[in-house]
Amino acid sequence: MLRLWRELGRDTRWVMGSYTLWGVGEGLWMYLQPLYVKSLGADPAQTGFVIGMWGLARLLFILPAGILADRWGARRLMIPGWYAGLLGVLIIALAPDWRWAAPGFLIYGVSSAAIPSTNVYLTQAVRHDPTRAPNLPIQASLTFLWAAYSLGLVVSPSIGGALGDAIGLRSVFLISVFWFALSLLAIMRTRSYPDPARPQHGYNYRALLRDRPVIVAFALLTLGFVAVLIGQPLSSQFLEEVRGFSRTSIGVFGSLTALGTAISSLLLGRLSSWRGFFASLLLVMASFGLLLISGAWPVVAVAAMLLGAYYTTRPMAVSAISAYVSEHQRGVAYALVDTLAGLAAVLGTNLAGVLYTSDAGWPFVAGIACGVGTLVLGLVLLRRPDLRNASDPAAYSPVESK
Secondary structure (H helix, E strand, C coil): CHHHHHHCCHHHHHHHHHHHHHHHHHHHHCCCHHHHHHHCCCCHHHHHHHHHHHHHHHHHHHHHHHHHHHHHCHHHHHHHHHHHHHHHHHHHHHCCCHHHHHHHHHHHHHHHHHHHHHHHHHHHHHHHCCCCCCCCCHHHHHHHHHHHHHHHHCCHHHHHHHHHHHHCHHHHHHHHHHHHHHHHHHHCCCCCCCCCCCCCCCCCHHHHHHCHHHHHHHHHHHHHHHHHHHHCCCHHHHHHHCCCCCHHHHHHHHHHHHHHHHHHHHHHCCCCHHHHHHHHHHHHHHHHHHHHHCCCHHHHHHHHHHHCHHHHHHHHHHHHHHCCCCHHHHHHHHHHHHHHHHHHHHHHHHHHHHHHHHCCCHHHHHHHHHHHHHHHHHHHHCCCCCCCCCCCCCCCCCCCCC
16 A cells, blocks of 8 residues: 555645545535535525535536646646635535525535546646656556545544534534645645647547547446446435434445445556446445345445445546547546536436335346446447557557547
């Protein structure tokens, strides 16, 4: 572990530290946001509207941010995202009623635009950070990023719940502001890299979206996202209503899921991108199967840890798609991964709700079936020479424009 930490390089280590601090701050109130908005006078419909501002901003701003990251440089887009996160949480914490919380969640959602920029920055570090091990594959950095964030989530949700009971929900948000400020200070310690040169024939995004291997890769990744997002969203409700666990126990399982993300990210980060993505799917499907089979505490605890591999699918998807695109197109490619993951979340969660109404176990069954379908299609399609990119993902040399 210490060897990997040293191999990541100076700038990547500061990004990891910043993400861990962000995870602590966000984890304090992640599971309390509906209760806080309700305490500000919102009814259930208004609560959904307020929290939905977060997801709306994510869908609106991630893709434009990816395009700008290709043109302006990753760090120039990355830093404003941290300021937006800090400002958004501060507005939420000081909101006198739910109407003021809505713009706070919207501004906080704008911080999601920093995700593709951060991925681009970590990719650029392969070339520009002399303290980084030259042979370390990029997927190791991308998965370690989610591991660092998850480490911040292992303990903070339980602490946030205890603080909410002791000193009030508003105080939890105010305390989280301190951690977001530390996260901002950490990300400011990163160094700027040379601005990307404008490609001779332009960025050619249309050709990128017409490229058959790229389309197939995006389709496989999106189908995989849908598979995990059918069973994952209502797992807590399943544990409460079907298995009879208390909310305190479910909170513990949430911490185990975060720990599982950290472990799976570190272990799978050494695999090739597609193998890591499919391995993550297998772990999530195993989690769904265990939840269906038994409600025994040890079994559910193992299932909760395996469920953490859901978060590992995202960096593996980013790493996989990077091998299909030119260097000057990676910002928009990474943003498309996050956008498609967001659309998969909309589709998966709505489908999960419909299935859960009929039978509480059906979302898990559907998730397993969809995951198996993704694996079979992947094995068939990625073996075809015309759909398989031949570049080495670990090297990350620019792919020739098509």
